[in-house]
Amino acid sequence: MTTDIWPERVRLRTRRRILQTVFFLLFILAPPLNILRFDLYANNLILFGHNIELGFTGFQYGFTASSEVILNLIFKAFLPLASAGLLLIYVAWRWGRLYCGWLCPHFTMVESLNKLMLRATGKPTVWEKAPLPLPLRQADGEMLKTSAWHWMPLLLLSIGMAFIWALTFLTYAIPPGVVYFNLAHGQLSLPQFLFITVVTGILALDFIFARHLFCRFGCSVGLIQGLAWMANRKAMTIGFNRKAAKDCHDCNNACDNICPMRLKPRTLKRKMFACTQCGECIEACIQVESPKGRDSLLKWVDGACAIHKTTGRDNGKDCF
Incomplete structure (x- = not known):
């Protein structure tokens, strides 16, 4: 068993969070x-x-x-x-869709709001068929209980960030100094006021109800990346160690539950079209298997080792 994989994954997640934060600030401050x-x-x-x-x-x-x-x-x-x-x-x-999983401001909102929605309803999104088993057992063993009080920060974050996004979009076309001055002094022109109001409303609805659905089906940038990724059978993807699949039996589908895009990481690549390569499923598998002295059943693979995700058949290589 590899002894340093856990700290490495922690550092990897931290680097992703830092990149997301920096790019989000760049989006606002550009x-x-x-x-x-x-x-x-x-x-x-x-x-x-x-x-x-x-x-x-x-x-x-x-x-x-x-x-x-x-x-x-x-x-x-x-x-x-x-x-x-x-x-x-x-x-x-x-x-794969590295931009989505490591930089995109919208996906950052998806992940943040999924966590709040999980605490509010027991489901990462309102469209989930049923709450996850309660009390919610997380990949790290934490027992998470739900509370309707989490709807308050969820709504405040959704509406507040929708307003900031709308204001930011406007500053990409109108000098920021003009927009900020007009807003601070209550002197927004009618077009400026309507733009901020309408875009805030649309984004708030998106953040609350359709955030991951937009990433999967409505984002042209994500669609183009997904098509390019699908065209390369050897592209980096989430590999699954089928030979050790029996180790999944004592897990509550931690990798499926944690996926922000509501995908099933152990399935074929064609069903993972919207995968953002965030690596959260790998992190969840490590958290489940490491205390049991076992290696993760999921990891990034590429080249010949990635073909099994396309064909559904092992290629005889020892990729794990």
Whole structure:
């Protein structure tokens, strides 16, 4: 048995939490720090403090040709975005939806709200068929009891973060100083007020009712990553040690219960399309098996060892 696997997984989870937090702060602070935003007032793109003129203002007043605007859009906007998109696709082809599980602000909300929903209702989402066995036995052995009082922080976090997101989205298009000043002095214009109100409402409903469903079925970024991942039979995936499957008998499906996307990690890859490679199922399996002196039945695998998740057949390699 590998003796240092438990501390390593703890460090891995900590690194993921740090990355999620940093990227979430970057998402919120990118406009006020002029890291990335489009200024509708000046009609130009701001990237790392530099104004990138696209020619919209000149075209509007007749001293910039349409062909120049088109070239600006291609070389200053489209090509950089396309390059970032290709990098995202390549990463997904090799390692799966790493962006979702390790950076995406929305998935960070999914994980946080799932935990509160579990404490409020005994279910990670309102759409779960039935509560998990009560009292809820966690992978680490903790007995978790539910309380309706947890609905209060759940609703406050959902609505509060929905408002922050709506405000942030607005600052990506309108100078942040203008938005913050108008909000602080009660001087939001009607379009600004309607945008913040409507987006806050939509996001709050998403966070409370459909957060993981959006990640699975509604997010185009996630869909593109999933398709790229499925195209590579040797891409990194969650491998399952079928030879030791009997060790699952004394476990209460900890890996299934903890999955934020409500997937079953031991199943075939085609049923894991929305897997975000967060590794929580591996962590849960380690927590269950380690006290019993056994290795985890789940771990990341790639190459030839990943093919069994696609075909459903062992390839004869000793991948565990």
